[in-house]
Amino acid sequence: MDEGAYPVRTGMIVEEDPAEPIGGGSARAKRTANSSGEGALVSRPIKVADRFRGALLGTQVGDALGMPVEGWPADRIREAFGEVRDMLPARLGRGTFTDDTQMTAALAEALVHIPSLQSPDPDPIARSFARRFDPKRGYGANTGRILSEIRGGRHWSDAVAAHSLPGGSFANGAAMRVAPAALAGYPSGRVAARLAVAQALPTGHSHPESLFGTAFQAVAVSEALRADPTAVERNRPEFVQRIVRTATEVVGPGAPPPAFRPALEFLYSPSLPSVETVRNRIGAGVRAAKSVPAALWAFLASPGSPEEVLVRAVGLGEDTDTVAAMAGALAGALNGAQALPARWVEVLEDGPCGRSHLVELADALLRRARNLGGSPEA
Numbered sequence: 001m002d003e004g005a006y007p008v009r010t011g012m013i014v015e016e017d018p019a020e021p022i023g024g025g026s027a028r029a030k031r032t033a034n035s036s037g038e039g040a041l042v043s044r045p046i047k048v049a050d051r052f053r054g055a056l057l058g059t060q061v062g063d064a065l066g067m068p069v070e071g072w073p074a075d076r077i078r079e080a081f082g083e084v085r086d087m088l089p090a091r092l093g094r095g096t097f098t099d100d101t102q103m104t105a106a107l108a109e110a111l112v113h114i115p116s117l118q119s120p121d122p123d124p125i126a127r128s129f130a131r132r133f134d135p136k137r138g139y140g141a142n143t144g145r146i147l148s149e150i151r152g153g154r155h156w157s158d159a160v161a162a163h164s165l166p167g168g169s170f171a172n173g174a175a176m177r178v179a180p181a182a183l184a185g186y187p188s189g190r191v192a193a194r195l196a197v198a199q200a201l202p203t204g205h206s207h208p209e210s211l212f213g214t215a216f217q218a219v220a221v222s223e224a225l226r227a228d229p230t231a232v233e234r235n236r237p238e239f240v241q242r243i244v245r246t247a248t249e250v251v252g253p254g255a256p257p258p259a260f261r262p263a264l265e266f267l268y269s270p271s272l273p274s275v276e277t278v279r280n281r282i283g284a285g286v287r288a289a290k291s292v293p294a295a296l297w298a299f300l301a302s303p304g305s306p307e308e309v310l311v312r313a314v315g316l317g318e319d320t321d322t323v324a325a326m327a328g329a330l331a332g333a334l335n336g337a338q339a340l341p342a343r344w345v346e347v348l349e350d351g352p353c354g355r356s357h358l359v360e361l362a363d364a365l366l367r368r369a370r371n372l373g374g375s376p377e378a
Contacts, residue, residue: 046334049362049366050337050338052333052366053332053363054331054332054336054338054339054340055183055224056104056105056108056183056361057337057345057359058306058328058329058331058337059100059325059358060328061310061324061348062323062327063098063100063324064087064097064101064321064348065314065328065344067097067098067320067321068084068089068091069084069317070098070319074279077314077315077320078315083311083315085311086343092349095348098321100321100325101353102133102353103176105352106131107125107129107178108183108358108364109128110127117184117185117195120194122156122198122202123155125199126202129147129150130150130151140169140173143173143203143204145159146163147159149163160202160203160204163204167206167207168205168210169210170207170208172213172286172291172292172319174200174205174213174288175291176322178217178221179217180361181199182222182225182333183369184369186366189218189246190246190250192218192219193219193251196219197211197250199214200214207288209260209288212251213289213292215255216244216247216260216292219247220243220296220299221333224334229304232300233303233304236270236300237270240264240267240296243296244256259287259289260289260293263282263289263290263294266278266282267297278297278316279317282297284317286318291323291326294313294323295323295324299330303330306335309327310324310331
């Protein structure tokens with residue numbers, strides 16, 4: 001574990017495999033009324049295996065919940081549905097997923113077998129992305145061109161060079177899929193961030209904003225995997241500061257990029273910004289400097305309730321599937337898969353890259369972490 005790790009209550013993390021079915025719908029950190037009538041979080045034991053599963057299934061749940069209204073402004077969502085609290089009909093069917101989940105599964109498949117966590121090789125990651133490439137899932141145009149060429153036999157570095165954007169892509173495509181890096185690097189946030197940066201390269205997400213955003217999201221999931229839900233709510237600024245510090249150490253000079261700094265100032269505040277401030281001053285678009293902080297905001301506003309986290313993330317509008325996928329990874333890592341609402345989990349698409357496969361991958365990554373004895377801090 002990182003030296004000076006974010007506080008985790010002794011006995012909160014239990015190593016045994018989960019015995020309950022996934023999608024119990026009741027968060028491990030439950031709210032009870034205090035003397036003022038307000039909700040207070042009360043901690044419950046959360047198993048590491050359930051947190052691993054939650055990080056991947058939370059990604060899929062958020063992706064599926066947000067996909068039907070992807071690209072909609074917040075006002076349109078509010079006028080049509082008020083809040084999105086149930087899976088809506090979607091272009092591929094209710095409960096189906098996009099490239100966010102497809103690439104999350106592909107990354108997890110690669111990381112289960114990647115030889116080195118200290119100096120990760122992007123080559124097997126690129127091959128896994130290309131093998132799982134499915135255009136109907138809604139890939140970004142440039143990512144689709146790169147993956148098509150890799151599938152055709154071209155090395156990822158040549159494919160990226162042929163389709164490079166000036167300065168690299170600053171979009172959130174690397175951050176949306178990065179949750180498996182936190183599982184593979186467990187319990188080290190630094191190792192998670194190094195894996196995050198390596199997996200960003202084969203799709204051309206090399207812009208400083210994208211690299212910082214993916215490292216930031218990976219470290220955030222890593223912190224959530226190890227945190228006590230009550231501590232996150234009590235010490236939000238410290239939680240954010242730890243994420244920024246670790247991501248900055250790994251990404252290096254120039255981090256965090258200037259585009260991130262206004263959002264981080266809002267998130268450092270003891271009082272989180274309002275939803276109006278997030279929409280107007282941060283945004284939730286495809287740029288990593290917008291969507292990554294927006295996802296963390298949705299998580300920090302109600303860390304012990306995955307349902308509220310995801311309803312809030314989708315309600316921001318714009319890149320709803322990706323913001324909710326990232327927020328869902330955080331909520332699932334903190335609260336476990338059993339805290340995800342059962343009515344959502346039950347309708348998730350299964351099959352290749354779907355619900356059952358993600359559970360298998362989460363379990364495989366946990367076995368790897370245990371076999372390695374936890375990632376060393378290099």
